[in-house]
Amino acid sequence: MENGQAASGALTIAYDAGSRSYTISTAGRSATFAPADLVESGSPDFISFEKLGTTSEALTLTRPGTSGALTYRYVGGGAWERATVSGDQLDFSYDPFTYGIETPDTSLARTGTGVYAVSLVGARAMEAPYAMAGSGTLQVDFLSGSLASSGVLTSIDVGTGLIKGIGVYFGEASLSSTANNFSGDFFMDDGTRFTGGWAGRFYGPEAEEVGAAWHLTSADGQVAAGYMLGRQDGTIEPVNWTLTPLVFDQGFAHRFSELSFTDLGGGRSADNAELLRSDAYLGYDADTATYRYLDTARGIDMDFSPAQLVAAETDARLAVYSFTGSDGLTYRLTLNQPGAGNPAIQLSYASFGRWERAQASASDRIDRWFTWGIRTNGFQIPSGTGEFAGIIQGTAARFRGGPVYALSGTSNFSMDFAGGTFTGSLNPIGTSLSDGATRDFGTFAFARGAIDLDAGLTADIVNNNNAYLGFFEGALYGPRATEVAGSFGMQTENTDSGGAGSSNAAYLSGVIVGTRTGN
Structure with a gap:
């Protein structure tokens, strides 16, 4: 793997109800995926599109739903992949994102604590591209605007199904005081230390769900990126972030x-x-x-x-x-x-x-x-x-x-x-x-x-x-x-x-x- 890069950027996804197609645009690139491009995803959690050619492209979206680690009512996750093979060289791009029914800025709570169970999906470039999957929790203090998320993030060889690495991740972020968006630093360590960033927002009329995109880079040139989806979960005990005062068990x-x-x-x-x-x-x-x-x-x-x-x-x-x-x-x-x-x-x-x-x-x-x-x-x-x-x-x-x-x-x-x-x-x-x-x-x-x-x-x-x-x-x-x-x-x-x-x-x-x- 050479010349790997990971960064955040702006992306738009547009759905045309008449043609039932999705158009993705970012960094001067654009692609449209229609029902004719649908393929078997191999998982009940995802909808997959594929377009083969000199440059092959794929779009994978999470299915909507009300329960399950990757099926949500208000937020969805997706990834646009592009691959071009020239000789023995593979040029590969992976653009993960979240989208959905955003919580209005004026409706977002500015007091209290929110706790979410989250799932992560991503890709990692080592000697070849690998899939990533993880789970964890996210807590937000709406009054101070502080967020933190932590959990486990695993790298998987798609061809063999073998786990290539099991790591822990941690993200910290600040929520805007006037708008529904947050951003901050994101980290992972599975024997290799990664640093990067993440950005996201809350979804649903009362911030019932959350979505964010994250990216990571290691000192030895490995890169990774993906998205995080989650919903509020009352069974997760919140933790104290300060002793002044202690407010949670x-x-x-x-x-x-x-x-x-x-x-x-x-x-x-x-x-x-x-x-x-x-x-x-x-x-x-x-x-x-x-x-x-x-x-x-x-x-x-x-x-x-x-x-x-x-x-x-x-x-x-x-x-x-x-x-x-x-x-x-x-x-x-x-x-x-x-x-x-x-x-x-x-x-x-x-x-x-x-x-x-x-x-x-x-x-x-x-x-x-x-x-x-x-x-x-x-x-x-x-x-x-x-x-x-x-x-x-x-x-x-x-x-x-x-x-x-x-x-x-x-x-x-x-x-x-x-x-x-x-x-x-x-x-x-x-x-x-x-x-x-x-x-x-x-x-x-x-x-x-x-x-x-x-x-x-x-x-x-x-x-x-x-x-x-x-x-x-x-x-x-x-x-x-x-x-x-x-x-x-x-x-x-x-x-x-x-x-x-x-x-x-x-x-x-x-x-x-x-x-x-x-x-």
Whole structure:
């Protein structure tokens, strides 16, 4: 395949009722397809026309209907194909489009959320042309004009029926504030990363259906294009695009850092401290404003409702929930308050939480920190570099017993988005819960920081001698990676040689949340 190109453009389709023919025009080319050109499509979803000659042409249209992945009442999809063979060279063009009964500009909703089940049809030029098919969901916030669609997109060898590649796609777009049209960026990755665009509109008197055309190009010269059709589907749960506020049910899987210790007195003094990191889940029920904390591996499953909010401890910075379980133990959930009113840090997409269990007669106190929120889609990771500044929250306890510390402090990140790496440092400050004394634990560096394709972050925490002290696990948050958050667990001294550490050595567990400060 050589000289492949993919782009968007204007196309018109006109139907002549008298002759029952379709005329397609784009880029200075035009063709008319009449009933005499009808051929078997091989699928109940499509109507196909074909004209053979020096330049062979075909038109494929979706059939109208009220149900099914490709049969719609108001929107249709189509593709005009042209192929010219000269010697061993094939010149091929594929023009996908959508058409139908458009929602009038003045009738398009400007409030609320729409959720659509969508299907995709397309073609891809690799070493030869291949078909593409996919499915996914599309969500639109009519008030802000934001759209997003994601799902699966498969490449298929038409001759053999074999799948050549299975990829994920993601599209983001902006809806015009005055007209029924949207456009934006479109991406796919099936081992090869594609970038491109899409544009479309809503169809039906109340935007019951949606249609869009998309195109893609890879760095190695592959191209693809197609169309997307969809209808509103009330069985699909919408997702939150921001934490300010949460308006839909949603679950947030996360990694946590946990410090467990023998409580020697009201959480202010500890012995036998240990660190743990693992997976858990925070769910939100929008109808009841209730959070569910779940850790199936450790038998934890509990709800924190508004009735359990501790008013005396809740303010613009933190929301604190607490209850006594049937086992007689106290459980607490503390969540950062999102939005501009938080005096500690203003976050819209990232947040942090703390889950605690009081000490039982046969087991230690548990103090667990985690971050959660609206993660950056992997396709939205920006290019270039970015600087972030953050704050620390957490808990510390000494190796050999002594005071428990509440952690604060600062952190910074230098992201190389293009290279998939980052560096930075954290400076945790402890305040003793026993006597209020302050302890500066020092400044530690992030080493071997990596940004994965899903916007996840991992790094080792090291001392000035590059000795391993602990871990950082987090992610980028927000549609443009404007925020960062993650949990960390570490010790202040390296004990790899088998030493027990000094009497002042400590375990630290907590979270870092931050915002982007510059390029």
